[in-house]
Amino acid sequence: MSSSAGDPASVPIVDYLRLGSRPHLRARQCTNCGARYFDRRNACANCGGTDMAYARVRNQGVVKSFTIVHRAAPGIPVPFVSAIVETADGTSVRSNLVNCDPDPETVRLGMKVRLTTYAMGTDDNGTTAVAFGYEPIRSQRAGTKNPQGH
Amino acid sequence: MAGTRIAPDSVWVLGAHMTRFARYPEFDAVDLAAESVLGALADGGVAIGDVDVLAAGSLMQPPGLGQRIQKQVGQTGIPVYNVTNACATGATAVRAAVMAIKAGEAGIGLAVGAEQMGKMGLLGGAAKKKEKRVFEPSGRYGAVTGIDGYLGTATMPGVFAQAGMAYAGEHGGVSFEQFARVAYKNHLHSTLNPLAQYRKKFSMAEVMESPMMSYPNTLLMCCPTGDGAAAAVLVSGERLRRMAPEQRRRAVKLSASVLTSDPYVEWGQVQPDVNTLTRNAAAQAYEAAGVGPEDLDLVELHDCFATAELIHYDNLGLCEPGAAGDFIDSGAPFRDGATPVNVSGGLISKGHPIGATGVANLYEVVAHLRGEAGDRQVPGAKVGLAHVIGLGSACGVHILEKAAA
Ligand SMILES: [Zn+2]
Numbered sequence: 177m178s179s180s181a182g183d184p185a186s187v188p189i190v191d192y193l194r195l196g197s198r199p200h201l202r203a204r205q206c207t208n209c210g211a212r213y214f215d216r217r218n219a220c221a222n223c224g225g226t227d228m229a230y231a232r233v234r235n236q237g238v239v240k241s242f243t244i245v246h247r248a249a250p251g252i253p254v255p256f257v258s259a260i261v262e263t264a265d266g267t268s269v270r271s272n273l274v275n276c277d278p279d280p281e282t283v284r285l286g287m288k289v290r291l292t293t294y295a296m297g298t299d300d301n302g303t304t305a306v307a308f309g310y311e312p313i314r315s316q317r318a319g320t321k322n323p324q325g326h
Numbered sequence: 327m328a329g330t331r332i333a334p335d336s337v338w339v340l341g342a343h344m345t346r347f348a349r350y351p352e353f354d355a356v357d358l359a360a361e362s363v364l365g366a367l368a369d370g371g372v373a374i375g376d377v378d379v380l381a382a383g384s385l386m387q388p389p390g391l392g393q394r395i396q397k398q399v400g401q402t403g404i405p406v407y408n409v410t411n412a413c414a415t416g417a418t419a420v421r422a423a424v425m426a427i428k429a430g431e432a433g434i435g436l437a438v439g440a441e442q443m444g445k446m447g448l449l450g451g452a453a454k455k456k457e458k459r460v461f462e463p464s465g466r467y468g469a470v471t472g473i474d475g476y477l478g479t480a481t482m483p484g485v486f487a488q489a490g491m492a493y494a495g496e497h498g499g500v501s502f503e504q505f506a507r508v509a510y511k512n513h514l515h516s517t518l519n520p521l522a523q524y525r526k527k528f529s530m531a532e533v534m535e536s537p538m539m540s541y542p543n544t545l546l547m548c549c550p551t552g553d554g555a556a557a558a559v560l561v562s563g564e565r566l567r568r569m570a571p572e573q574r575r576r577a578v579k580l581s582a583s584v585l586t587s588d589p590y591v592e593w594g595q596v597q598p599d600v601n602t603l604t605r606n607a608a609a610q611a612y613e614a615a616g617v618g619p620e621d622l623d624l625v626e627l628h629d630c631f632a633t634a635e636l637i638h639y640d641n642l643g644l645c646e647p648g649a650a651g652d653f654i655d656s657g658a659p660f661r662d663g664a665t666p667v668n669v670s671g672g673l674i675s676k677g678h679p680i681g682a683t684g685v686a687n688l689y690e691v692v693a694h695l696r697g698e699a700g701d702r703q704v705p706g707a708k709v710g711l712a713h714v715i716g717l718g719s720a721c722g723v724h725i726l727e728k729a730a731a
């Protein structure tokens with residue numbers, strides 16, 4: 177999504193996804209114990225500290241767990257792979273695996289992945305929402321439908 | 327009574343009852359709860375006028391369930407605690423009554439859990455619906471639209487699938503067949519339980535080939551929604567000592583009653599931790615009861631999904647660390663195995679009317695310890711454990727022991 181840098185017609189799906197030339201996740205980090213949070217906290221759930229600073233989350237990680245969702249609420253495309261990714265700097269993130277067949281033979285626990293972004297929809301004002309997912313590092317393929325970023 | 331030692335500060339289950347779990351479109355949760363309350367009182371040989379405190383649990387009912395039950399069974403003016411604590415709601419109601427007894431404020435307490443769910447799905451996480459679609463940040467994550475299905479899954483079959491797959495990743499793998507065998511077992515067990523919502527045996531192939539919900543959980547590896555109620559009459563040892571021999575004989579000792587919440591873990595904000603609080607609750611319960619997992623003759627644990635039951639074998643210390651897959655393969659948790667688990671059929675087949683679940687599992691253990699469980703009786707059962715967990719998270723563990731008479 178390098179074209180989305182500063183583009184008012186694009187918004188991130190959540191505020192902890194930072195777009196721009198190098199899309200990444202941004203967490204609030206407890207300055208006392210280092211615990212990271214994707215939402216605001218009045219005090220750290222780990223240590224009670226109240227001083228938080230922003231931290232950039234690394235884009236690469238490994239799949240710690242996954243499921244392949246075949247039934248979901250109406251309007252959600254299935255099947256898709258939901259995964260818990262542990263980033264290289266030890267932050268757990270939940271998102272979809274993209275550019276990856278939704279097949280238990282393809283998705284592997286411990287698989288190396290990296291963050292990527294894609295347009296997930298456009299609203300009635302013409303604003304595009306940009307979502308993030310994780311794609312396998314070794315099986316990146318050109319020409320699939322949502323290969324954006326990097 | 328010679329041979330029976332009843333400590334005055336102990337707490338006992340005097341009476342218990344559950345409705346069959348089923349779909350009852352003609353009844354509401356108050357009807358079902360009242361039936362169980364009257365059943366538990368009769369089972370314990372006491373009347374509503376003897377009860378000093380009432381705790382009523384439900385997750386999806388309008389406020390004031392306890393008071394509405396009183397309108398059906400007797401408005402005696404006693405304190406009522408209406409509790410809600412996710413899928414641990416029923417255990418929380420039990421815990422509230424136990425605390426009142428332990429505090430010396432009540433001699434007899436009544437705990438009831440009930441739910442009328444109808445045919446709602448358990449999928450949740452529905453997309454936001456707006457007349458005009460406008461991407462504007464809202465909520466704690468500044469989300470511009472529904473994130474379920476884009477930033478992973480928030481559905482229950484998926485969340486618990488991820489819990490199971492995380493366990494698989496940490497312990498050298500758990501096969502699809504091993505997860506499926508848990509559901510095969512619980513469907514098989516339910517054929518002997520007349521109170522179960524479903525009583526049909528399925529083959530391993532049928533379990534594995536039923537519609538995939540969220541890999542590795544197929545439809546037959548997921549609990550159904552349903553309606554039902556369960557109630558328990560609890561009594562202090564001091565009061566029980568003065569009761570009739572038959573009441574003392576059938577009373578079951580509540581050796582441990584524990585409630586925990588989820589302590590901080592790094593990944594807790596993206597995947598609910600159902601492990602640590604269960605481990606903590608089990609450790610506290612074993613300590614309080616002075617028993618270990620090897621002493622358990624039966625376990626009713628929270629098998630909302632097959633993946634959940636498998637990881638709780640490890641969390642409750644029923645198997646060697648990391649060996650939950652081997653444990654199911656060994657046959658140990660089957661009714662004729664070393665540690666029978668969910669001989670009732672579990673949530674997967676007995677059903678899961680949410681508020682009732684954490685009382686109904688006490689009912690099941692009590693029935694076995696009294697030797698009154700009929701066709702599904704675990705022979706000679708003396709010690710049992712009941713476990714529930716609700717996301718958010720809350721965990722209840724109760725250990726029950728047959729009277730030493
Ligand atoms: Zn901290």
